[in-house]
Amino acid sequence: xxxxxxxxxxxxxxxxxxxxxxxxxxxxxxxxxxxxxxxxxxxxxxxxxxxxxxxxxxxxxxxxxxxxxxxxxxxxxxxxxxxxxxxxxxxxxxxxxxxxxxxxxxxxxxxxxxxxxxxxxxxxxxxxxxxxxxxxxxxxxxxxxxxxxxxxxxxxxxxxxxxxxxxxxxxxxxxxxxxxxxxxxxxxxxxxxxxxxxxxxxxxxxxxxxxxxxxxxxxxxxxxxxxxxxxxxxxxxxxxxxxxxxxxxxxxxxxxxxxxxxxxxxxxxxxxxxxxxxxxxxxxxxx
Amino acid sequence: xxxxxxxxxxxxxxxxxxxxxxxxxxxxxxxxxxxxxxxxxxxxxxxxxxxxxxxxxxxxxxxxxxxxxxxxxxxxxxxxxxxxxxxxxxxxxxxxxxxxxxxxxxxxxxxxxxxxxxxxxxxxxxxxxxxxxxxxxxxxxxxxxxxxxxxxxxxxxxxxxxxxxxxxxxxxxxxxxxxxxxxxxxxxxxxxxxxxxxxxxxxxxxxxxxxxxxxxxxxxxxxxxxxxxxxxxxxxxxxxxxxxxxxxxxxxxxxxxxxxxxxxxxxxxxxxxxxxxxxxxxxxxxxxxxxxxxxxxxxxxxxxxxxxxxxxxxxxxxxxxxxxxxxxxxxxxxxxxxxxxxxxxxxxxxxxxxxxxxxxxxxxxxxxxxxxxxxxxxxxxxxxxxxxxxxxxxxxxxxxxxxxxxxxxxxxxxxxxxxxxxxxxxxxxxxxxxxxxxxxxxxxxxxxxxxxxxxxx
Numbered sequence: 200x201x202x203x204x205x206x207x208x209x210x211x212x213x214x215x216x217x218x219x220x221x222x223x224x225x226x227x228x229x230x231x232x233x234x235x236x237x238x239x240x241x242x243x244x245x246x247x248x249x250x251x252x253x254x255x256x257x258x259x260x261x262x263x264x265x266x267x268x269x270x271x272x273x274x275x276x277x278x279x280x281x282x283x284x285x286x287x288x289x290x291x292x293x294x295x296x297x298x299x300x301x302x303x304x305x306x307x308x309x310x311x312x313x314x315x316x317x318x319x320x321x322x323x324x325x326x327x328x329x330x331x332x333x334x335x336x337x338x339x340x341x342x343x344x345x346x347x348x349x350x351x352x353x354x355x356x357x358x359x360x361x362x363x364x365x366x367x368x369x370x371x372x373x374x375x376x377x378x379x380x381x382x383x384x385x386x387x388x389x390x391x392x393x394x395x396x397x398x399x400x401x402x403x404x405x406x407x408x409x410x411x412x413x414x415x416x417x418x419x420x421x422x423x424x425x426x427x428x429x430x431x432x433x434x435x436x437x438x439x440x441x442x443x444x445x446x447x448x449x450x451x452x453x454x455x456x457x458x459x460x461x462x463x464x465x466x467x468x469x470x471x472x473x474x475x476x477x478x479x480x481x482x483x484x485x486x
Numbered sequence: 487x488x489x490x491x492x493x494x495x496x497x498x499x500x501x502x503x504x505x506x507x508x509x510x511x512x513x514x515x516x517x518x519x520x521x522x523x524x525x526x527x528x529x530x531x532x533x534x535x536x537x538x539x540x541x542x543x544x545x546x547x548x549x550x551x552x553x554x555x556x557x558x559x560x561x562x563x564x565x566x567x568x569x570x571x572x573x574x575x576x577x578x579x580x581x582x583x584x585x586x587x588x589x590x591x592x593x594x595x596x597x598x599x600x601x602x603x604x605x606x607x608x609x610x611x612x613x614x615x616x617x618x619x620x621x622x623x624x625x626x627x628x629x630x631x632x633x634x635x636x637x638x639x640x641x642x643x644x645x646x647x648x649x650x651x652x653x654x655x656x657x658x659x660x661x662x663x664x665x666x667x668x669x670x671x672x673x674x675x676x677x678x679x680x681x682x683x684x685x686x687x688x689x690x691x692x693x694x695x696x697x698x699x700x701x702x703x704x705x706x707x708x709x710x711x712x713x714x715x716x717x718x719x720x721x722x723x724x725x726x727x728x729x730x731x732x733x734x735x736x737x738x739x740x741x742x743x744x745x746x747x748x749x750x751x752x753x754x755x756x757x758x759x760x761x762x763x764x765x766x767x768x769x770x771x772x773x774x775x776x777x778x779x780x781x782x783x784x785x786x787x788x789x790x791x792x793x794x795x796x797x798x799x800x801x802x803x804x805x806x807x808x809x810x811x812x813x814x815x816x817x818x819x820x821x822x823x824x825x826x827x828x829x830x831x832x833x834x835x836x837x838x839x840x841x842x843x844x845x846x847x848x849x850x851x852x853x854x855x856x857x858x859x860x861x862x863x864x865x866x867x868x869x870x871x872x873x874x875x876x877x878x879x880x881x882x883x884x885x886x887x888x889x890x891x892x893x894x895x896x897x898x899x900x901x902x903x904x905x906x907x908x909x910x911x912x913x914x915x916x917x918x919x920x921x922x923x924x925x926x927x928x929x930x931x932x933x934x935x936x937x938x939x940x941x942x943x
Contacts, residue, residue, distance in 0.1 A: 240574045242596035242898025329754065349754035435694045436757040437912055452571045454902050454935075455596070 234462040240455035253462035263463065265438050266446035270422065270470065273357050273442050278421035281361030283414060286368020291398070293369075294376055305369075312366030320430030323359040324348070327431070352432045352440035359427055364420065368413050375409035376402070411482035418474045422467065443467045521556045522838040523584040525576065527569045528561035536786075536859050543854075548845045555838060560584050567696070577602040583832035585839040589636055591626045591823050592697065596898040598629040604829045605633035609840045615847055615865075623864035626893045627826045636826030637843050639852070640861035643820040643887035644706055646670070646806040647778040649770065653804070656680040656776070663806045666813040667707070667740055670777065674749040677776040685769065686749045686776045691741055692912035694759040699911055700904040701821050701894070702780055707737035709892045710810035710819035719903070720895030726941040727895075727903060729929040736811060738921035742914040753915055767794045770803070779808065782884035786860045800879035807887060820891040824864070862888060902935035 234253055238246035257263045289308065293301045311319065326332045327347040334344040347355045379402065387397050403410070425444040428434065434441030434449070441449070443463060451460025526537060538561070545557040562572050570593050576582040577597065589597065597603055610616045616624075619638065627636035650660050656677045664670045674686035690703040708718050711733025718733050720726075728734075744750040755761055766787040769775040771794060788796035807818040827846060829839045845851065853868045855861065857877040862884050863869040875882050894900060910928040913919035919927065933940045 239600075239898075240571065241593060241600045241602070244599060244601055328758075346754040349757065433694055433759045435759070436692070436754070437909075437916070437918075449905075453567055454905060455571075455574070 230461050231465060233458055234465050236458045237456075238458040238461075240452065240457050242455060246458065249458070253459045254466070256459065257463060257466060262438055262441070263446060266441050266443045267470075269353055269438075269440065270442040270467075272353055273360070273424075274418055274421050274474075276354070277357040277360035277364070278417040279414065281357065282364045282368045282417050282421075283410075285361060285365045286413070287372045287410075289365065289369045290372035290376055291402075293373065308366045308369055311363050314363070316363070316424075316426035317430055319359070319363045320427045323355075323362065323427075324431045327355045327359075348432055349436055352436065356428045356431055356440050359431060360421060360424055363427065364417065367420075368417060371409055371413045372406065375406040379405050408482060411478050414481075415475055415478040418478070419471050422471050422474070443470070518556070519835065520554055521558050522586065522835055522842055523558050523560050524586045524839075524842065525560045525562060525573065525584040526588040527566075528563040530563060530565055540855055540858050544842075544846055544851060547851070548842055551845065552838075552841065555841075557842065566590070574600070574602065577830050577832065580832040580834070583830040583834075585829065585833040585835045586842055587828055587830055589627075589826050589828040591636075591638070591826060591893065592896055593901070594627055594636055594826060594828065595629060595896045596901070597828075598631075598635050599898045601831055603635040604831045604833065604836055605629075605631075605635055606637070606829060606840065607633050610634060610637075613844065615844070615849070618849075618865050618867050620864050620866060620888065622822070622888070622891065622893060623824070626822075626824065626896075627828070630897070636828035637847060638824055638826045638864050639846065640856055640859070641822045641824035641864050641888065641891075642782045642862055643822055643884045643891050644702055644779070644781050645808055645820065645884065645887060647770070647780055647784065648673075648804045648806060649773055649776055650802055650804050651773045652677060652681055652684050652776040660804060662804060664809050665817075666809050667710075667811050669809065671740075671743060671749065674744070674777060675747070678747075678749055681776070684774055684776055685751045687744055688751055688756075688765060688769075688775055688778045688780075689741060689744050690756075690762070690779070691745070691750075691908075691915045692757045693905065693908045694757050695761065696908065697904055698762060700907045701823065703741065704737055704907050704911055705821050705892075705894065706779055706808050706819055707740050707811075708733055709821065710808065711736055714810045714814055714816055714819070717892070717895060720897070721941050721943070722895075724941050726939045727899065727932055727936045728943045729932050729940045730925070730942040733811070734928065735921050735925040738910060738914050738924050741911050742921050745915045746917065750915075756915060757912065771796045771799070773802070782862055782880070782887075783860050785878060785880060789860075805880060805883045807883075816890050818887070818890050820887040822862075822888070822891040822893055824862075864888070899936045899939070903932060906931040906935060 235248060235250060236246045237243075237249045237252070289304065293304055296304070314322070324331075329344075329346045329349075331347075333347060337344050345351070383401060383405075384397060387401055392400070423444055424442070425448065428440055428442060428445055429448075432440045434445040438446075444467065447460045447463040447467065450456050450463060524541070526541065528538065529535070541559065545559070548557055549555060562569055564572055570590065573587060573589075574593075574597065576584065577587070577600075589603070594603070616637075623638045623641055624634060626641075627638055628634050646664070648662055653660055653662060653673075656673075657680065658673055658676060662673065664673065670687065677684060677686035690699045692699055695703070705719075712718055712731075717728075718731055719728055721728055745753055745756070750756060751761070755764070758764075765775065765778060765780070766784060770778060770784070771788070785799060788794060788799050790797070808820065810817060810819055827843045829836045829843075833839055846855075847865075849865070849867055852863070852865055853871060853874055856863050856868060856874055860878060860881075862881070863874060868874050869885050869888075875885065906928055909931070910924040913924045913927070914921055929940075
């Protein structure tokens with residue numbers, strides 16, 4: 200009876216499980232397999248199994264190591280520091296702002312988020328390019344102009360990602376801040392705690408879980424950013440803004456080395472997993 | 487324990503849906519024995535419909551001549567590099583392979599090696615028009631097995647475009663024809679000195695420019711070094727790629743000089759992925775560029791309806807062929823690429839597909855195509871036709887270059903070799919490396935990407 204009950208209960212889940220296995224686990228397993236072959240998109244009659252050669256090659260490849268480093272810079276700058284901090288700051292400020300200001304700010308920030316990645320990429324390309332808006336503003340302020348996409352490409356694309364992705368953090372933190380019971384804040388206020396102290400000792404500990412979740416989602420999303428960078432710089436000049444997804448694309452589709460590209464993709468998956476583990480550990484610690 | 491009806495129902499429904507979705511995938515796309523499926527590259531620019539219009543006409547022609555047969559187009563709207571990728575993915579499976587595809591000579595050898603394409607020799611042997619195609623163009627679609635896998639529908643050549651308005655201000659002759667590389671640099675230096683505000687000379691460079699940098703830039707220089715006849719990139723005798731050549735370093739030195747002496751565009755502009763659009767659309771029409779090492783297709787961008795019409799271009803721009811390094815024989819250099827029509831190995835109806843090629847390549851249709859897309863004819867009959875030669879200024883100049891043109895060694899490793907060339911160019915352009923250093927880096931990259939198939943010369 201119990202077993203039958205279990206089966207009946209599990210039955211509605213089967214279609215979902217089957218679909219997941221088919222469309223998610225299947226391709227991932229296939230990718231994992233390809234990563235151990237020398238499969239090419241073109242230029243080769245038969246692929247063969249090469250063991251760990253692709254992975255060994257990656258760690259000897261300067262361009263790969265460069266891409267890992269840039270991916271870390273991009274993720275730390277734009278996700279951890281940029282989107283996360285700015286999102287929290289905006290959420291905190293908006294909580295105190297008047298309703299029209301709140302609506303307006305929220306609207307603007309969310310628009311950036313809703314825009315398709317490629318459109319956002321073009322907007323920011325237009326902003327940063329030599330004859331772009333940023334330099335026009337600098338001229339107006341009598342400050343020296345820069346070709347941002349050329350001299351500081353990784354900073355420019357990081358900024359673009361902050362611009363585009365902050366809305367998500369802001370929404371997460373707005374929801375989290377609303378959850379804090381007003382009495383606690385008021386009590387602290389009565390006890391004479393200033394804004395910074397309240398933030399540090401009450402707000403942050405109370406939204407700890409949201410911070411963790413937000414960091415994890417932000418990081419995973421940022422790790423896979425492709426369109427934005429592709430449109431703005433194509434990973435260049437040279438390889439100076441070539442993060443792992445762009446490096447992977449170049450290897451797999453421009454140099455048609457699918458096997459190698461897939462191995463890089465798996466390594467990217469591992470980087471994402473490492474970040475997630477770190478965040479999950481942070482979440483667990485008690486305050 | 488009764489099963490809740492809703493749960494069971496939803497499970498059943500989902501399973502049924504999934505099953506039907508799967509069978510839909512598996513049953514193929516319903517290949518009709520009377521329909522030929524044709525894939526081609528559709529322009530990413532919505533206002534450019536040259537190919538679509540031309541093919542629509544051919545379809546009509548074909549369906550009239552072959553009663554009961556139908557043509558179905560499967561256009562792929564993508565920039566070059568993504569087009570190749572998409573096509574290669576389609577060619578892998580009989581379910582997705584069309585009957586006829588438009589193949590760039592850049593990758594045709596790679597796709598032949600992969601077994602994606604069908605040899606056309608049995609068809610070509612029975613097709614009288616084949617003898618009217620010029621030899622070099624036929625060779626471009628030949629595999630290493632000596633069989634032919636595609637019918638070229640035209641080619642392109644390259645040379646020096648110069649602005650007569652700029653030349654006049656600089657006091658340079660309006661019938662300019664440099665005899666060697668130094669003549670080009672000398673003219674650029676004069677422009678730099680006498681016409682401020684104008685970029686003296688554009689040579690495409692670096693990875694953002696992609697194959698444009700390799701072909702219009704480096705190879706136009708490289709193939710003019712040495713004896714000017716043998717291939718400086720690939721040694722067909724030993725079937726190995728050439729490393730350590732003097733010509734390679736010299737060509738890099740030329741690029742280095744252009745950017746070091748600021749004879750070229752600002753480095754950050756040159757490395758902007760959209761720079762070519764600026765050259766065609768702004769710099770040349772506005773008289774802001776003195777000399778441009780570029781391809782025969784430029785006037786396409788100035789046709790009516792293109793967004794930057796420039797009907798007078800031939801009055802303001804002059805053409806000169808690219809000279810060899812020291813003016814040694816044969817004196818001039820050009821590179822050629824172009825596209826071919828090829829039949830996938832997994833095509834369902836190869837016979838019908840070849841019939842479609844024959845319709846595309848009647849003399850009249852071929853001529854129509856060359857004129858419509860500013861293409862350079864690879865058919866002797868069309869090239870000799872006065873209505874083709876006078877259809878557009880410049881066509882005669884670029885068609886004459888076909889006799890002294892080179893085709894790239896487009897073997898499977900070529901795309902990777904090309905990237906290595908772009909990286910070498912980029913490092914001398916930014917000043918990160920000297921020509922010698924960049925050439926050394928290229929040699930080691932070359933060894934890596936060709937699997938050690940390298941010979942030093």
